[in-house]
Amino acid sequence: MVLLAPLALASSTSGCDGSATAAPRDSGVSEPKTPSAKVDTAPEPAPEPEPAPEPEPEPARISWGHADLDPDNDDQLGPPEPLDDCEEQLEAAGVSFKPARIGVGKKRDGVYTCGAHQVVRIKRGPGKIAYSKNPLLTCTMALAMADFERVAQEEAERIMGARIKTIEHMGTYNCREMVNFDLLSEHSFANGIDLKAFTFTSGESLTVLDDFRPTVDNPSDPKTLFLRSLANRLYDEEVFSVVVTPYFDHLHRNHIHVDLARYRVDGSRP
Ligand SMILES: [Zn+2]
Secondary structure, three states: OOOOOOHHHHHOOOOOOOOOOOOOHHHOOOOOOOHHHOOOOOOOOOOOOOOOOOOOOOOOOOOOOOOOOOHHHOOOOOOOOOOOOHHHHHHHOOOEEEEEOOOOEEOOOOOEEEOOOOEEEEEEOOOOOEEOOOOEEEHHHHHHHHHHHHHHHHHHHHHHOOOEEEEEEOOOOOOOOOOOOOHHHHHHHOOEEEEEEEEEOOOOEEEHHHHOOOOOOOOOOHHHHHHHHHHHHHHHOOOOOEEEOOOOOHHHOOOEEEEOOOOOEEEOOO
16 A cells, blocks of 8 residues: 655755855746645656755865874874885985984883884985984884975975075984973984974075064064964974974974874964
8 A cells, every 4th residue: 555645745945045146047936835735646846956055165184194193092102103114105205314223212111211113314305405414213203304394395485485405403312201391202212303493595594593483473574484384384284293383382492393292282383
């Protein structure tokens, strides 16, 4: 037994919220209908064309994919897991490097204190930036540095009108205890770098100490804009898990610290 009951519902009119002012003629007026008056012999109406929903403009979201986004491992402290194909990935990323070794220290309870399993010394990255000293970093950090160089050169060209020639850094690997809440611990695993000064192909140069100017609200100086915009992008685009600038505290007044900890810290903003 088939109930032919209220098929009429299928012909309900499409809504018109007045937003479709640019709609073509044929989508226009729908006749008012009283659903209950429809007889059940009516043919199935052709599906009315749905007004095309305005596509939401997706904000162009960029992720370089190095930052650790897993919220469940934030309290694990230790060197990053080695990558099977680290050297291939570095080559593909345009990094020239030398494999290196540092010891791995563990306390009796198994907690890592120092070192990393897979470390390289970067000779040259894809951005052709010369570092004051070839950075000694975990492979994952070295991979992130390749993307750092791309982002940094983009910002340099956009804001400084020149490319970065050299970067002076204050260190990568340093086996030491965490200094209060300074996020220095990743240095224990060669998993972070402190960026101090930049020079450009234009001959200009800047330092984080003089040019970040964390107390200035609306800077117009390109050097300040460059440093701040670079730090924002490095965090927002997930090049690194942690980006700490002079905004963060006095310990970071003279450098931008970046690392690949398992937790995330956005110190790129006031
Ligand atoms: Zn640091």
